[in-house]
Each structure stands twice: as C-alpha cells, then as structure tokens.
Amino acid sequence: MRWRDAAVPLAIFAALAVAPFIGFGQGYSLTLLSRGMIFGMAAISLSLLVGGGGLISLGHAAMLGVGAYAVVVLDHARITEAWMVVPIAVLAAAGFATLTGAIAIRTSGVHFIMITLAFGQMAFFTASSLSIYGGDDGYTLYGRTTLFGTRALEGRLFFHFTCLALLIGCWALVQALLNSRFGRVLQAARENETRTRAVGFEPYRYRLVAYAIAGAIGGLAGVLLANGTEFVAPSYLTWQRSGDLLFMVILGGVGGPHGALMGALAFILIEDWLAKLTEHWRLIFGPVLILCVFFLRGGIAGVLRRD
Amino acid sequence: MTEPLLELRGLRKSFGGLVVTDGVSLDLRQGEIHALIGPNGAGKTTLIHQISGTLAPDAGVILFAGRDFTRLSMAKRARAGLARSFQITSIVPAFSALENAALAVQARSGSSFRFFGRANGETALNDQAMEALAEVGLERRAGVPAATLSHGEKRQLELAIALAMRPRVLLLDEPLAGTGAEEAERLMRILGDLRARFGILLIEHDMPAVFALADRISVLAQGRLIATGTPGEIRANAVVRDAYLGEEA
Ligand SMILES: Nc1ncnc2c1ncn2[C@@H]1O[C@H](COP(=O)(O)OP(=O)(O)O)[C@@H](O)[C@H]1O
Ligand SMILES: [Mg+2]
Numbered sequence: 001m002r003w004r005d006a007a008v009p010l011a012i013f014a015a016l017a018v019a020p021f022i023g024f025g026q027g028y029s030l031t032l033l034s035r036g037m038i039f040g041m042a043a044i045s046l047s048l049l050v051g052g053g054g055l056i057s058l059g060h061a062a063m064l065g066v067g068a069y070a071v072v073v074l075d076h077a078r079i080t081e082a083w084m085v086v087p088i089a090v091l092a093a094a095g096f097a098t099l100t101g102a103i104a105i106r107t108s109g110v111h112f113i114m115i116t117l118a119f120g121q122m123a124f125f126t127a128s129s130l131s132i133y134g135g136d137d138g139y140t141l142y143g144r145t146t147l148f149g150t151r152a153l154e155g156r157l158f159f160h161f162t163c164l165a166l167l168i169g170c171w172a173l174v175q176a177l178l179n180s181r182f183g184r185v186l187q188a189a190r191e192n193e194t195r196t197r198a199v200g201f202e203p204y205r206y207r208l209v210a211y212a213i214a215g216a217i218g219g220l221a222g223v224l225l226a227n228g229t230e231f232v233a234p235s236y237l238t239w240q241r242s243g244d245l246l247f248m249v250i251l252g253g254v255g256g257p258h259g260a261l262m263g264a265l266a267f268i269l270i271e272d273w274l275a276k277l278t279e280h281w282r283l284i285f286g287p288v289l290i291l292c293v294f295f296l297r298g299g300i301a302g303v304l305r306r307d
Numbered sequence: 308m309t310e311p312l313l314e315l316r317g318l319r320k321s322f323g324g325l326v327v328t329d330g331v332s333l334d335l336r337q338g339e340i341h342a343l344i345g346p347n348g349a350g351k352t353t354l355i356h357q358i359s360g361t362l363a364p365d366a367g368v369i370l371f372a373g374r375d376f377t378r379l380s381m382a383k384r385a386r387a388g389l390a391r392s393f394q395i396t397s398i399v400p401a402f403s404a405l406e407n408a409a410l411a412v413q414a415r416s417g418s419s420f421r422f423f424g425r426a427n428g429e430t431a432l433n434d435q436a437m438e439a440l441a442e443v444g445l446e447r448r449a450g451v452p453a454a455t456l457s458h459g460e461k462r463q464l465e466l467a468i469a470l471a472m473r474p475r476v477l478l479l480d481e482p483l484a485g486t487g488a489e490e491a492e493r494l495m496r497i498l499g500d501l502r503a504r505f506g507i508l509l510i511e512h513d514m515p516a517v518f519a520l521a522d523r524i525s526v527l528a529q530g531r532l533i534a535t536g537t538p539g540e541i542r543a544n545a546v547v548r549d550a551y552l553g554e555e556a
Contacts, residue, residue, distance in 0.1 A: 181413055181421040181429075188399045188410050195397045198359065199472055200385035200414035209420070 008304055009171055009258040012265070016164050020157055030156050031228065036268040037163040038224045041170045043248040043260035045217035048174050050246070051254035052183060053210050054190030055105070058113050059120030060245045062100075063215045065237035066093040067222025069127060072139045072232045076132070080146045082153075086223055093219020094212045096123070101211035105204055120242050127234040138233025145227055153227055163224055167261075170217050174257040177213070186210055251292050253299025262300045310373065312337050312506040313358070313389075313476050318367035320350075320357060320530075327353045328364065329530035335476065335506040340498065342509045342517045345527035346551055351510045352394055354527070355478050358508070359391040360384045372475070386415060390474035392465045394481045394510075400454035404445055404464050407453050408436035411471035439471035440464075443497055459490035466494070470501075477507045483516060495520060518542070526551060 049055040070089035100119040189203035252263020274281035311334035320328035356362040360381035443463040
C-alpha cells in the first residue's frame with residue numbers, strides 16, 4: 001500500500017518531466033501543464049487541511065492571491081529578485097493564514113466553511129480596491145521574477161522545470177508532514193477530537209500550524225501563477241476559485257497529497273478540453289464534476305488503489 | 308492515610324433546571340479502587356466529565372495532588388496525569404490499535420511539533436504503546452485498524468490508551484459495559500492488578516465486580532452522594548438498598 005502512495009505521484013512527476021520532449025513542448029501545452037502544476041501545488045496544500053486536518057476551507061484562493069499580490073506590490077516597487085520576492089510572498093501568505101486561521105479555527109463544520117469564505121471575500125474586495133495596482137482590471141507585471149539578476153524564468157522550459165521541482169518539493173513536504181508526529185496529532189484530531197484532547201493535545205495549535213503551512217504553500221503557488229501569466233487580477237481570489245481548489249482535492253481523493261495532485265491535473269486538463277469543444281463548456285463541466293463525486297468514491301486516488 | 312490524589316469539594320453542575328451534580332465531595336487515594344455506583348441518570352458520567360475537564364462545574368473545587376484543577380483544560384489535566392476512559396468507546400477508528408496507544412505515548416514524550424521523521428517508525432513510541440497493549444492483552448491485535456476491533460477489544464483498547472498515558476489517576480466509565488462474561492472477567496483481573504500503581508475511580512454497573520474489586524464505594528443518586536464506605540458498609544446501608552441496590556446485593 002505504501003509503495004503505491006509514492007508510485008503514482010512519481011509516475012506523474014516522470015510524465016511531467018518528459019512531456020516537453022514528447023510532443024508537449026509548444027507554448028500552449030507548456031502553459032497548460034504549468035497551470036496544472038501550479039494548481040497541483042495549491043490543491044496539495046489544501047489537501048493538508050481538508051484531508052489531513054478535516055478543515056474544509058472555502059477561502060484557499062486568498063492564499064494564492066496574497067502570494068500573487070505580493071509579487072505585484074514588489075514589482076511596482078521594482079523589486080523582482082526571487083530571493084526577495086519568494087520569501088516575502090510566502091511569509092505574507094503564511095501571515096495572512098495565521099491571522100485569519102487564528103479566528104477561523106475556533107469554529108468548526110459549516111461555520112468554518114463560512115468564515116474562511118468570508119475571509120476570502122475580504123481579500124478579494126481588498127484586491128479589487130487597490131487602485132494603484134489596477135483595481136478590478138488587474139496589474140500587468142513589468143517582467144517575471146528574476147533569478148540572481150537573470151531572466152531565466154522567462155525561458156519556457158526553465159519555468160516548466162521550476163514548477164515541477166517546486167511541485168515535487170511541496171508534495172514531499174506535505175507527505176512528510178502527514179507521516180510525522182505533527183501529522184499524527186492533526187489526523188487524530190480530525191478523526192476524534194475528544195480522544196485527542198483526552199490524551200493531552202490541544203488540537204487548535206496543530207490546526208493553526210497546518211493552516212499557516214498550507215497558506216505558505218498557497219502563497220508560493222501564487223508567485224508562480226503571477227509569473228506564469230505575468231498578470232494578476234482580483235479574479236484570482238474569487239470564491240469560485242476557492243471552490244475549484246476544493247473540488248480538485250475531492251475529485252482526486254482526500255487520502256493524501258497525490259490525490260489532490262491528480263485532481264488538479266485532471267481538473268485543468270478536462271477544463272481545457274471541454275473549453276475547446278464548446279463555448280458552453282461550463283454547462284457540461286458542472287455535471288461532470290458532480291458525477292465524479294458520486295461515482296469516484298475516494299476520488300481518482302481511490303480508484304487507482306482498488307485491486 | 309496518605310494525602311488524596313484527587314479530591315472533589317462541593318462540586319455542583321446543572322443543565323437548565325436539572326441539577327445533575329449536587330454538592331459532591333469525595334476523594335481518591337493512591338493505590339485504591341474507589342467505585343462510584345448509582346442508577347442510570349444519577350450523574351456519574353457528568354461527574355467524570357467535570358473531573359476530566361470535558362465540562363466545567365458551576366461551583367466547587369477539583370484538587371489533583373493538592374493542585375487546583377477546576378479551570379484547567381482537558382489536555383493539561385491529561386498531561387498532568389489524569390486519564391479517563393469513555394462510557395461510549397472513544398478511539399481513533401482509522402488508526403491501528405498500536406497507533407492509538409502510540410498517540411497517547413507521544414503526548415507525554417517530547418514535543419509533537421516535529422514535522423519530519425515518520426512517527427510510525429519511532430521505536431520508543433511503539434515499544435511503550437505495545438507495552439500498554441500487552442497489559443490489556445491486545446498485543447496480537449496491534450496492527451489491526453481500531454475500527455475493525457470487536458466491541459470487547461475496543462473496550463480493552465480504551466483502557467490501553469489510558470495506560471499508555473502513564474497516568475496517576477484513572478477515571479473509568481463503565482469499562483465492562485457491553486463486554487462478554489469472559490472479557491469482563493479478564494478486564495476485572497487487569498484492573499485488580501493495576502490498582503497498586505494508580506488511584507482508580509471506577510464507574511460500573513456490574514455489582515459483583517464492584518464489590519469484589521473496590522476498596523471503597525460511593526453511591527450517587529440524583530446527583531447527590533448518599534453514602535461512601537467499604538463494600539461491607541455499603542452492603543449493610545439501608546438507604547443505599549432503597550435507592551439503588553434493591554435485591555441485587
Ligand atoms: N449535556 C447535557 N444536557 C442536558 N442534560 C444532560 C446532559 N448530559 C447529561 N444530562 C442529563 O444528566 C443526567 C445525568 O446523566 P449522566 O451523568 O450521563 O448519568 P449516568 O452516567 O449516571 O447514567 C441525566 O438525566 C441526563 O439526561
Ligand atoms: Mg453514564
């Protein structure tokens with residue numbers, strides 16, 4: 001069982017690594033794949049909350065938004081060096097997650113969903129009102145984040161492999177967290193909060209740390225998202241986007257980060273494919289997603305696990 | 308007599324108009340089994356909830372080894388040495404029996420804010436968890452998901468989790484409930500063997516078990532303690548007979 005948890009994601013990583021050389025090397029395909037990987041990272045971070053902690057957040061797009069807007073603010077100030085941009089963006093997202101999580105995690109169930117949604121909307125409206133960064137219209141970056149002064153990230157292949165490396169790093173991190181002492185407490189509290197308290201743990205602390213870590217990874221995904229499109233708009237922070245992320249996690253299966261990864265890739269690829277078939281693709285996509293939830297118990301990961 | 312490990316003074320709790328704990332004072336000493344008996348709805352579980360920190364009393368004081376525990380969180384009480392079992396089995400169903408016990412070991416051994424290294428691979432945790440499982444006779448079921456254990460085995464696991472905490476006081480809420488005769492006998496034997504290491508507050512409906520095991524018995528009726536004494540004294544007490552024991556004893 002354990003080898004399969006690693007075998008599936010490793011196969012996906014290998015496929016993503018060779019994809020540019022087996023016919024997916026054109027701009028369009030690479031853009032699509034990097035989008036899939038970026039949302040893969042975001043979904044993996046959300047799966048730490050949903051699958052690991054039982055914390056169903058409907059405001060996770062705000063974490064990407066904070067990361068993306070950190071890039072914007074720094075870009076506006078002509079700060080583009082990665083070793084400045086990435087830590088600041090990640091810390092900003094982790095800080096936002098810590099502040100909002102400190103309140104949200106005091107609630108549970110539907111209240112938690114609603115309060116994370118509310119914080120997400122707050123972030124959305126804040127972004128919309130930032131007129132110096134284009135308000136509703138968004139902000140076009142002067143350029144991508146630089147790496148030691150070079151414009152390496154503008155190279156399509158370089159960007160592809162940057163996304164892949166960070167994706168693998170995030171997957172490994174979340175997988176390690178879930179297997180650690182910390183992850184054991186987080187999962188125990190999800191399954192049986194009273195028992196977890198009764199042996200001596202305060203679940204709140206573990207959940208808050210998980211929330212901050214998920215926010216940090218979300219922020220990193222936001223940095224990549226901004227770089228991928230060289231454009232950032234409040235639409236990155238809509239609650240629909242948060243819903244999409246939640247959907248990716250459920251579609252893939254909440255049993256581990258590889259589920260979220262598969263869910264994100266499937267979501268992005270199906271979305272792209274349907275959009276090419278018809279302009280009314282949203283009408284089809286909705287029911288397809290609903291059918292998936294009904295028939296794919298345990299998500300895509302659950303189907304692969306079946307013997 | 309030694310200083311009590313656990314002492315309740317004038318504990319009071321009501322739900323709306325219903326007084327469920329009505330000025331309860333009792334104590335528990337190291338090395339004794341103090342049984343708490345009384346009819347259904349007498350307020351026994353509610354009392355355990357207040358001692359363990361699940362519910363806050365409206366009035367009164369809870370002292371643990373002389374320290375005021377009345378307003379302490381459940382987790383802090385647990386780490387200080389107060390372990391409880393639940394009347395309705397409370398385990399982590401997705402974890403194996405071993406992981407359930409290891410979680411309790413983990414709570415008292417080092418920080419749990421460790422983000423790397425497989426918790427499942429920590430031999431120090433696993434060895435102590437296995438010891439606790441062995442004490443209740445569950446070592447051969449260590450790897451089984453807790454959800455698939457039989458009812459009796461879950462009751463054993465419940466006790467093993469409490470033991471894995473290495474507590475000073477055990478609060479056991481009907482540990483024999485729903486177990487077969489053989490399992491009940493085995494659990495009773497285990498409790499008898501454990502007595503010396505803890506103070507045990509035992510809620511139990513199985514009267515023969517209570518009278519065989521307990522050093523002292525307190526009787527609760529409608530939230531009020533109506534008697535405390537040795538098994539012999541309780542058996543001879545006319546008030547208790549009327550309120551609870553009936554022809555049973
Ligand atoms: N959370 C609650 N809210 C209201 N009433 C409660 C609650 N918990 C217990 N009770 C009531 O308190 C009384 C004592 O319950 P309990 O402590 O479970 O009794 P016992 O364990 O002795 O059978 C019962 O009448 C029960 O209905
Ligand atoms: Mg009860």
